[in-house]
Amino acid sequence: MTTPSTLRTGREPVLSIRNLSVAFTTSRGEVEAVRDVSLDVSAGETVAIVGESGSGKSTLAACVNRLLADNGRISAGEIRLGDFDITAASEPAMIKLRGSRIGMVPQDPMTNLNPVMKIGDQIAEALLVHGIAKGDAAKERAVELLEQAGIQDAGSRYHQYPHEFSGGMRQRALIAMALACRPEVLLADEPTSALDVTVQRLVLDQMAALASDMGAAVLLITHDLALAAERADRVAVMFRGEIVETGTAAQVVENPQHEYTQRLLAAAPGMASVKIAAAPVVQASSPLVEGAQRVETEILLEVKDALKTYRLRGQDEPFRAVDHVDLTIPRGQTVAIVGESGSGKSTTARLALKLEDPDGGVVRYRGTDVGSLRGKDLLAFRRSVQPVFQNPYASLDPRYTIEECVTEPLRVHKIGDKASRRRQVGELLDKVALPASFAERYPHELSGGQRQRVAIARALALDPELVVMDEAVSALDVLVQEQILDLMVSLQRELGLSYLFISHDLAVVRLVAHQVYVMREGKVVESGEPDEIFHAPSEEYTKQLIAAIPHYTPAAA
Known part of the structure; x- marks a missing residue:
């Protein structure tokens, strides 16, 4: 050594x-x-x-x-x-x-791309600034770089803006930019x-x-x-x-x-790691036949035949981000969605959060159509269903202290007074392995992983029933990730908390999920319990996802 x-x-x-x-x-x-x-x-x-x-x-x-x-x-x-x-x-x-x-691929794709400039033009600009190419030659090279970075239909995607790309696609665009000048x-x-x-x-x-x-x-x-x-x-x-x-x-x-x-x-999580998922919460048991019981679970949120389409620049037909998806989240369970970037995972999460409305189908929370909620009912839904987003840099207001970030939902929902909120901040920061002294800091004084822990603390502030975690642990190192996953599971055991867990990390999903949905191109192609999905996948696509998990073996050294 x-x-x-x-x-x-x-x-x-x-x-x-x-x-x-x-x-x-x-x-x-x-x-x-x-x-x-x-x-x-x-x-x-x-x-x-x-x-x-x-x-x-x-x-x-x-x-x-x-x-x-x-x-x-x-x-x-x-x-x-x-x-x-x-x-x-x-x-x-x-x-x-x-x-x-020196080429640079940064951690956060959204804050490193110009939101009012087309993706392709940003890559072509790098070529122009450094005297590599200009005009049509720069555009052709930019399209080629996008293709090399794994962007499908790069010619059309060239003309799109960062907000029209998924998080993974934005990162690939930055990689193309970093490689542009060799x-x-x-x-x-x-x-x-x-x-x-x-x-x-x-x-x-x-x-x-x-x-x-x-x-x-x-x-x-x-x-x-x-x-x-x-x-x-x-x-x-x-x-x-x-x-x-x-x-x-x-x-x-x-x-x-x-x-x-x-x-x-x-x-570090692996496919052989011991599972930590909490025992599922059951509503009741009723006789099925003599000597057997039927386990019944309360369905907290249901996505039924959901369809969500978008109009993309340069394409005549609307893009189906979510294509007739069915999904249920039982109370007290963790339901995971896995799939490639652009598969529809995050769009499904936004439908569950009512950040967007489906073009077809329905989203129900406790049996009620979420699309029909108004006024106090909608506010109650917002309190019960809390998000933790993928990007810790864009999730926190840079003008707020950490204390103000965490207490914001308490202020919005008029819960407690200033003193009780301050006490709660210390407790929440402790739960996500941050010292109480961080309450006085600003987001720019924290690392990416530390900011994500603050975002998780904020989501827990309202004691929600359902937390939608969209790649919420992808920015965390394995030690903090382990703490957060343990926290998720302990809260689930203690409070009957439910999770919609969006992740590209299949090893992590296997640890915490009770049910897994595999998405590809807007559709659910396979679903089931984690062990059956990961150890005996029926779809070739699922097999490819599992095979791509990073791992080290002595033979590879």
């Missing part, structure tokens, strides 16, 4: 980081986020930085591109791209470097956290091809140790701003030395 200062390959590095330290000036004084980090990344090599939310891994990536927040500074050390000193470079020099020699270094900061497993495999295969064919150096930032072990040549584990363990994938996974690495491995 190597030490942090000797994380080298013996080859001439493309990217070299030496004794790097980074400090942030905050209202509570100076905070050191990265301490004495050294590593090399050579041409054609992938080095993964793994660690929990707040460990400093994204700060490290920001330093390479010199895109630290205004209150951050490199306090020691240096970063070199070949012979170019990044730490000493002027801002005009860095502007030329970004995108041309950079020497590709910084991939949680590039697949929003992607389903099949598209994730496509994207990571493409990154591997880029490293091999172009001799690019890839720095992969991830909280997924299994993904890092499967994809990286070498792995560095970060904890509280320091690299605590480094080595090849085989060394780190098969023989972890540091206690923190051992904890990461133990917490």
Whole structure:
């Protein structure tokens, strides 16, 4: 096992980081986020930085591109791209470097795309700015890049705006943009956290091809140790701003030395992990025949023959995002929807939340058509059914403190007074493994995973009956994810809480779900209990989803 200062390959590095330290000036004084980090990344090599939310891994990536927040500074050390000193470079020099020699795939797709500019034009603009192509040539290359990133019907999609893409499709567009200028270094900061497993495999295969064919150096930032072990040549584990363990994938996974690495491995969900789903809540048992009982469950929410269509630019026929879907959520159970990006999972969730109305079919909550709810009845529904969305950056008002974010639903529904709400904030933050002191902070002072925990705390504030979790744990590292999943299950046991759980992570779904629906192109293609779905799938599509789950085996080392 190597030490942090000797994380080298013996080859001439493309990217070299030496004794790097980074400090942030905050209202509570100076905070050191990265301490004495050294590593090399050579041409054609992938080095993964793994660690929990707040460990400093994204700060490290920001330093390479010199895109630290205004209150951050490199306090020691240096970063070199070949012979170019990044730490000493002027801002005009860095502007030329970004995108041309260093490509960046950020974690959050929505805040990194211009919402009023067509997707294709944004990729073509990158080609134009760096002198790669212009006019029709730039457009043709942008369409080609979208196709390579896995966007179907790229010619039509070129003319669409970010809001017309799903979260996974937006991330793929950013990947196309990052690869546009064939950079020497590709910084991939949680590039697949929003992607389903099949598209994730496509994207990571493409990154591997880029490293091999172009001799690019890839720095992969991830909280997924299994993904890092499967994809990286070498792995560095970060904890509280320091690299605590480094080595090849085989060394780190098969023989972890540091206690923190051992904890990461133990917490990572897998298809062989012990299930934690709560026992289903039953309404009653009634005689069926002599010596047998029929278990009856109360149906909390029902989606019946739901149809939702959208008009897309450049297409004559409306796009069927949800195509005659049937789904039921029994009280006290977790119902999961899995499928690729664009399969209709999130649209189904929006129908369940009444954020959109179906064009056909019906959504019923406790037997009542949700579309008919008005006034106080609608407000009561909003209180009983709470969302946790995929994007922790867009979910919280940047002008609010964390306390104000969490208490917002209490204020809207006129629950409690200021003192009781403040007490409840501390309890809710504790439930999602955040210190009470975070109540005074603002969202920009928290990492992505920490913001998502705040969003979950806010959803729990009203004691809802049903929580719709749309990729709610995809941004969390495995240790915090484990805490949140345990919290979900304990609340379900204690309160009879129900969940609609949207996820591309089948291993996580297997742990917590009682019923699974597999969606593809707007339709439910398979449904059943997790064990029968994952161990004996009947659909080839489901088999492909399971086969694409990242995993590490010694034979792959």
